[in-house]
Amino acid sequence: MSVIKVPEADVSGWKCAACGEELVSMPVELEYLESLFTVELPACPACRFVLIPEELALGKMHQVEQLLEDK
Amino acid sequence: MEAAYADLRARLGDVGLMLQCCGAPAHWAGRREKIGELAGTLNQRWRELGEPRIIAACPSCVSMLRQELAGAEIVSHWTVLRELGPPEGAVTPQEVLAVNDPCAARDDRMVQEDFRAMLKMMGVSFVEPELSGDLTQCCGYGGLLNEANPELGKRVSELRAGAVNEDWVTYCVMCRDLFAKSGKRALHLYDLLYPRSDEAASRPAPGYSARRENRVRLREGLLRELWRESGEHVAEPHETVAVTFSDKALEAMETRRILKSDVQKVLMQVRETGRYLVNDDGRRLASFRPAVVTYWVEFEQDGEAFVVQNAWSHRMCIKGGQP
Numbered sequence A: 001m002s003v004i005k006v007p008e009a010d011v012s013g014w015k016c017a018a019c020g021e022e023l024v025s026m027p028v029e030l031e032y033l034e035s036l037f038t039v040e041l042p043a044c045p046a047c048r049f050v051l052i053p054e055e056l057a058l059g060k061m062h063q064v065e066q067l068l069e070d071k
Numbered sequence B: 001m002e003a004a005y006a007d008l009r010a011r012l013g014d015v016g017l018m019l020q021c022c023g024a025p026a027h028w029a030g031r032r033e034k035i036g037e038l039a040g041t042l043n044q045r046w047r048e049l050g051e052p053r054i055i056a057a058c059p060s061c062v063s064m065l066r067q068e069l070a071g072a073e074i075v076s077h078w079t080v081l082r083e084l085g086p087p088e089g090a091v092t093p094q095e096v097l098a099v100n101d102p103c104a105a106r107d108d109r110m111v112q113e114d115f116r117a118m119l120k121m122m123g124v125s126f127v128e129p130e131l132s133g134d135l136t137q138c139c140g141y142g143g144l145l146n147e148a149n150p151e152l153g154k155r156v157s158e159l160r161a162g163a164v165n166e167d168w169v170t171y172c173v174m175c176r177d178l179f180a181k182s183g184k185r186a187l188h189l190y191d192l193l194y195p196r197s198d199e200a201a202s203r204p205a206p207g208y209s210a211r212r213e214n215r216v217r218l219r220e221g222l223l224r225e226l227w228r229e230s231g232e233h234v235a236e237p238h239e240t241v242a243v244t245f246s247d248k249a250l251e252a253m254e255t256r257r258i259l260k261s262d263v264q265k266v267l268m269q270v271r272e273t274g275r276y277l278v279n280d281d282g283r284r285l286a287s288f289r290p291a292v293v294t295y296w297v298e299f300e301q302d303g304e305a306f307v308v309q310n311a312w313s314h315r316m317c318i319k320g321g322q323p
């Protein structure tokens, strides 16, 4: 499965407080209503804590959730 | 609510109190199994209580309960009050008000008339809006419109709220709060019958979190003071998290249906695990998924206390150990 890239996920300046690592872009699996997506998202390279920015959650992610709910 | 209940006890004698949802929101959402469950519980409790007459103030409750409790006599609080007359301490505003019938009373001539008769008995001057009685217009809440399509709900609210120049007076709490939310002065008839403030018409709508907390407090207060039962609400661990909110955060939470308790769960997670993100500019960000929704909270920390700046949520689940 191909990795989806989203411009909203381009965030800088965030660090993982627990690990002290800068977030880096990496493929992350997202699941909703039995659909699985691999999306490139900023995450901690050590503990894989993922950042879902506000614009992404309320924008594209919300649209996909609604599409799947209406299916 | 407490004053209305005290008034009924004082003037009717033995009156019990049932604090439970009638199921109208589940009905509007098409959740039939949920309604069936609820009707079962209601019927059982009603029988255990000796099949008493039921008094309900909300017109949606009246119509739902009539469907769910076959054989029960469901009477509107306004019918009861019309017989009893207004309670001592009821106030009559000087201004002319406009009457609003809620959707659930559209086909209920009796409750429409009881409401107006109460106002007349109290000497309240009122006018009818263009769309009234059987042709009354929705406040934006009916059918969960405001939840299913907030933008359209807002337009419907504003349309109805702005249909008159006078302050509204109504007998549905959702109509009252949605008018207030769109910036229109509005009263519930309880505000005149059981007054608590001179400025009831401009009281802001409580919002999701406060409405929920008010319900919990009402139950606790009644159990403690009226029934002397120690139904003391045991605080959940997350409820002990000290938190304040910026105006921006409060607005975001209200439009995004995020409760104070959801935010507290995220912050408790921060306190317990120390897992969150920190930005060069000082912002902190954490997430938590208590059940099916993942909540994100942007915050600052002042010692033990959290100051919340923003919050958002999504339903899609992040795989792989995200809190």
Ligand SMILES: [Zn+2]
Binding pocket: A016, A017, A018, A019, A020, A021, A044, A045, A046, A047, A048, A049
């Ligand atoms: Zn980490």
